[in-house]
Amino acid sequence: MHCGHINPLPGGYKPGKTVSCRLCARMFSVEAAAAHVPPPPPEPPPPPPGMTPHTPDTESIDAPKNSANLIYTPQLAPKKKLSKAFKFTLGLTIGIVVIACGVGLAVMVPSMIRMRDAARRNACAANLKRIGSAVDLYAYSNFGAFPESFGRLMVAQQLPSDALVCPGGTETPAAGATPQEQVAQLPKGRHSSYFYVGKGLNKRMGPGAGVNAVIAYEPLGHHGDGIHVLFADGHLAYVTMPQAKQLIADLQAGKNPPSVPGY
Secondary structure (H helix, E strand, O other), X not given: OOOOXXXXXXXXXXXXXXXXXXXXXXXXXXXXXXXXXXXOOOXXXXXXXXXXXEOOOOOOOOOOOOOOOOEEXXXXXXXXXXXXXXXXXXXXXXXXXXXXXXXXXXXXXXXXXXXXXXXXXXXXXXXXXXXXXXXXXXXXXXXXXXXXXXXXXXXXXXXXXXXXXOOOOOOOOOOOOXXXXXXXXXXXXXXXOOEEOXXXXXXXXXXXXXXXXXXXXXXXXXXXXXXXXXXXXXXXXEEEOOHHHHHHHHHHXXXXXXXXXOO
């Protein structure tokens, strides 16, 4: 009970009695208990095959719980260095992939741009066809006379404001809950992508009765190589350069039908 203690044992034990050691559980007489020295701690077991002993790491999951001096873990294999052939193959593969991606982008990007421009051109043509249909209905109800402006056409035929905006331009549809409110916004900003030149024309007589008079056209720059032009008989044409510049110059000079033939 006082194994290795050199001081006299506490009272209550008579000579000749026996006591047990708490460490080794051996029985001793009271006289011998004071001189008993506990056995030394056992030697650590030999390391298992393929493992090396080392001091425990307190932050490792392998850290012992009972303050052991040594722990055993499998011996780690030495790190392998990449060979020159492997490095060359890896670099060559990455280079081929990068070049293939670059070639793919070089082929796809122009194609995507052409598809986008074609979609914008088709949407622009659809807008002018809507305008042409509204003009025909207006002329039918007004003895062949064309409307004086886009605003008059929007109110009379309930033409939406987005029909006046080309996707290839920078204009925006006029805001408003009614056609009258939208018409009031037309002069206050860039809300029309097209120029209307049908004022004063009549579908039943004069220049408006032919196929060469122009009702509406778009400015240069929306589609790069030409413009859409809406004619009095309702047909739509895409006029390319340099005829488009000549057509616009004639219309701005008051010459309608213009001198550009073949449309």
